[in-house]
Amino acid sequence: MTTNKKSVSRDADEIILAKEMIMLGARLQVVESETALSRERLAKLYRELQGCAAPKGMLPFSVDWYMTWMPNIHSSMFYSIYRFLARETRLEGVRLTVQAYRLYRNQVACQTQGNGNPTLSFTRAWMLVRFFESKMLQLSACTQCDGEFVAHAHAIRHNYVCAICRPPPRAGKKRRPLTPKSPSSSTPASFPTSTAPPSPAATSLTGTGLVAADEASGDTAPAQDPGEPNPYIS
Numbered sequence: 001m002t003t004n005k006k007s008v009s010r011d012a013d014e015i016i017l018a019k020e021m022i023m024l025g026a027r028l029q030v031v032e033s034e035t036a037l038s039r040e041r042l043a044k045l046y047r048e049l050q051g052c053a054a055p056k057g058m059l060p061f062s063v064d065w066y067m068t069w070m071p072n073i074h075s076s077m078f079y080s081i082y083r084f085l086a087r088e089t090r091l092e093g094v095r096l097t098v099q100a101y102r103l104y105r106n107q108v109a110c111q112t113q114g115n116g117n118p119t120l121s122f123t124r125a126w127m128l129v130r131f132f133e134s135k136m137l138q139l140s141a142c143t144q145c146d147g148e149f150v151a152h153a154h155a156i157r158h159n160y161v162c163a164i165c166r167p168p169p170r171a172g173k174k175r176r177p178l179t180p181k182s183p184s185s186s187t188p189a190s191f192p193t194s195t196a197p198p199s200p201a202a203t204s205l206t207g208t209g210l211v212a213a214d215e216a217s218g219d220t221a222p223a224q225d226p227g228e229p230n231p232y233i234s
């Protein structure tokens, strides 16, 4: 007797998961690599939910994007939530990423009174987790605020100062920063702290051989430029 060739309930679960990811803005390649659903079905689902064809092209593969000023702050916040959920819940794999992203998005909505778009897209968040898993990124603790921030793996942690404590000169000229200027006075609850233990290896995402092409980035200012004075702290 052979086992079920295809479980209907598993299929339903995957459709629900795919729907969640698409609604969060996931690219089709991401959904495809996380479910066993065919590309055809996913493309149909995408069109049904988003009212347009899924965008084509490569997934963003730039680690450097996470080092730019605003993306670094958002990525660090997302990853802090991700680690918290990995530690405190039984979520794992892409479901952990989905839930962490949902909370991150809510946090952004709260802090911008619903007027701000999340700097970090779901696809970028998903890639971020993969970069951490493949040890291309690490967390570095800021020597001024003790927060932990996304940094290149093997980057020198000595005297590290984060993108909030030392923003680039043009920081905030286009739009208000997500976090308060003085992190010590009102640090958001979900903001990374150095006391948080490292998250367990929570996911088992399969490689898809996705190659690079960067998404348009809203802000390319470097996260840390030791030579620049901090306009917010004098």
Ligand SMILES: [Zn+2]
Residues within 6 Å of the ligand: 142, 143, 144, 145, 146, 147, 161, 162, 163, 164, 165, 166
């Ligand atoms: Zn700092």
